[in-house]
Amino acid sequence: MMRLRKQTGRIENIKSVFEVETGSPDDYVIALAGNPNTGKSTVFNSLAGLNQHTGNWPGKTVNYAQGKYVYEGIQHILVDLPGTYSLMANSADEEAARDFICLAGPHATVVVTDATCVERNLNMVLQVMEITDRVVVCVNLLDEAKRKNIKVDLAALSSLLGVPVVGTNAREGQGLNELKEAVYQVASGSKKNRPIRVVYDQEVENAIGLIEPLIKDRTGDEAPSRWLALRFLEGDNTAFLAYKNLVRDDCKEKSDDLATLSSESSSMLGKQMEIDDFRDRVVGSLVKLAEDIGGKTVYYKNEDYNRLDHKIDSVVTSKIWGIPIMLAMLGLVFWLTIQGANYPSEALAAGFFWIEERLTQLFVWAGWPDWLYGALVLGVYRTLAWVVSVMLPPMAIFFPLFTLLEDSGYLPRIAFNLDNFFKKACSHGKQALTMCMGFGCNAAGVVACRIIDSPRERLIATITNNFVPCNGRFPTLIALAMIFIAGTSGPCQSILASLSITGVIVLGVVITLSVSKVLSKTVLKGLPSSFTLELPPYRKPLVGRVLVRSIYDRTLFVLARAVVVAAPAGLIIWILANVQVRNTSILQLCAQALDPFAYYLGLDGYILLAFILGFPANEIVIPIIIMSYMATGSLIELESLSDLRNLLVYHGWTWLTGVCTMLFCLNHFPCGTTMLTIFKETRSKKWSLLAFLVPTVTGITICFLVAQTARLLGLV
C-alpha cells in the first residue's frame, strides 16, 4: 500500500494500478529513473542486492524491477523505471516512467546520470524536476569519468539544480551510503528542495499562463499543473486524463470539459504556432538550460577523452574487419559453449542417474506399486533430470559469456554492423542481438527483445526468434547432420557436418529475415516503428557481477520455467508409452494416426509425435524417437552414433527423412518455455498464437516442398 501526499482517493487507485508491494504504510517508495546506459540497473542492484523481483506494468509490456533496502530503520521500496531519454511519452517505456513519477507520486525520484555525459542526461533530470520537487540526482560512473579526465563539480551542480547531487561508482559500491542518506532526507521531507524552474520563451510562457489555471481548477493544487499544462499544449492530453482519472476521480463529473479545455488550448495555440514548433521551443529551452548547467559544472580536461573508444570502433566496425571480428567472437562463444558443456553435462547426468538408482531402491524397499514407480521415477524424474542436465551446462556457459560481451559495450556494435540487412527486412539491427541470444535459448532471446524500443520491430523479433536453433536443438541437428549428410565415417565427416550445420544456421537467418519482412508488410503494418541505436562507451566488465547476474537473471530463470513444463510432460509421455489399448501403447496409436500426414512432410508418425511431445523442451525429441522405435516405456539414449544410425535406418529413415527432420527441427512451434515467455512478454493471446503458427506453418510448407520435390525427381 502506498501513502502519498495525503490524498484519500489516490491511494487505493495507485495501489491497484501500480503493483507496488509495500510492507507497511510507512515505507518510502523511491523511483529510479534515467537514460539508458547510465548504469541505472547497477545502482538498483547495488542498493537492493538480491531483494528484488520483476513485474509488468499493468496492461503494458514494460517490465520493471522492484527491490528494497532498509535505511534509518525505514524500508525503502525501490522501483526501477525503464531507461528512457525523455518523459515525453514517445514510447510505452517513456509513458510508463512518466506515469509512475507523475501519478504514483513516489516519496523521492532518483535520476541516475552518466558522469561522462552529464549535460545530455540533464535533459531528463530537468524533465523529472518539472513533475516533482522530490528529486535526487545520482552522478554515476565517476570512475569512467576519472579515467577519461572528466571532472564533474557535484557541489556546483547541486546548487544550480537546487536538488541534492550524489556522486557514485555503483559498480564498486562507492557513494551508495551518501545516496541513501540523500534519498532519505528528501523522502522524509527533512530536506526541502528548491529545484530550478525551466523558463521558456515568452510565447510559451504566455500559453502556460492561460492553460495552467484551467488545469489547476480540475486537478487541485497538488498536481504538477505547470507540467500538465505543457503536455496539454503539446497536444498530449494523456497525462492530464490519466492524472484526472487516477488521482482525482472525484472530479469525473467535469469530464465533459476536457473537450472544452482541449479546443481552448488548441485554438489559442493555433493562433500563434504549430504544435511541432511549440514542442521545438519547449525541448529547445530544456536542452539549452542543460547545456548551460553542463558548461558550468563539467570540465573536460582532455578533449580527446574518447580516443580509445574511437580507436576500438574504427576496427570492430570497419568495412574489412567489422564482420569477420564479429563472426569470430560469436563463433568462439558458441564453440566454448558446446565444447565446455560436454563435461558438466555428463557429470550432471551421472549424478542424476545415481539419484535415480537411490529412488529405485527406495521404491523397492517401500514396496510401492510399479505404476507409481514408472510414472514418477521413469516418467517425471527422468525427463526432468534429462532436461536439466542437457540444458543447464550450456546455459551456464553461454549466458555469462554473452553478458560479458553485453557489459563491455560490444553488442550494440554488432547491431550497428548488421543493421543494413535488418533494415532491408524492415526490422531493427538489435534483432541481431536477440537472435544471438536465441542460439543460447529462445526464451532468453524473447526476453532480450525488450532492448528493441520500437513496438513493431520488437514484435517481429519476438515472433521470429524461434527460427534460430537454440542449444536444445543443436545436438539433434548435429547428430542428424553427422548421420545422414556427412556419413558416419570418412575423413571429411566433421567438415561436412560443420558445413551442413552452418547451412542450417544460414537458412534460419534467411527465413528470419524473409518472415520479418512479410510480417512487417502484413499483420504488423500499422504498428509504430522507430530506429535509434546508441553506441555507448566501452566499459571494463566486472566478471563477478556478470556471473551473478547471468546466472540469476537468465540461467535460473529459464531453467525454472523449463522445469515447470518438463515435469508434467514427463508424466504424460510415460502414460502414453505405457498405457496399452488392445496390446498397443497410446503412443503407437497416436504415431500411426499421424503417419499419413507426416509422410507428406518426409517424416513419419513417430518423428512428428516426438516433436509434439517435445513441446516442453526440444532436448527430448531424439530420446522420444528412440524410445518409441525401441518400444521401451521411458526415455533412453544410445551409446554411439552408429547405433543410432542403425536404429533409424532400420525404421525406414532415408537421407530425406534426415533432412526433413532437421528442417522441421529448425522450423516448428516454439517450445513450452518460449511460448510461456512470449505470452508473458507480449501479454497478448493474438501475438502468442501468431508466434506459434508462423514457424509451424513455415516448417510444414518447407518440409512438404522438399519431400515432394525429392520424391517427384526420384531422388529417394
Added chain:
Amino acid sequence: MSELTPLNCLAPGNAGIVRRLLFQGSERRRMLDLGLICDTIVKALRKSPSGDPVAYEIRRTVIALRSEEAAKILVECMSVGA
C-alpha cells in the same frame, strides 16, 4: 546563411550545425530527445561496414542513424578542422 546539406551527405570526419528538422510528430520528438535541436553540432564519425547506418557524435554521445532519418536533418557544413 550558407546552403543546407542533409546529414547523410556529410562525409565521415566532418561536422555540421543542425539548422532544420524535416520530421513531424513523434519522429520529431524522438530526434529532439536525442538532443538534436537547432544549432547543435553533429559530427559524422564512421559508416557501418555496409555503409548504413552511420554513427554520429551528438552532444558527446555516439548515436547511429539510418540514412532515411539522417536525410531529414539539414545541417550547415562546418569547415574541416573547425
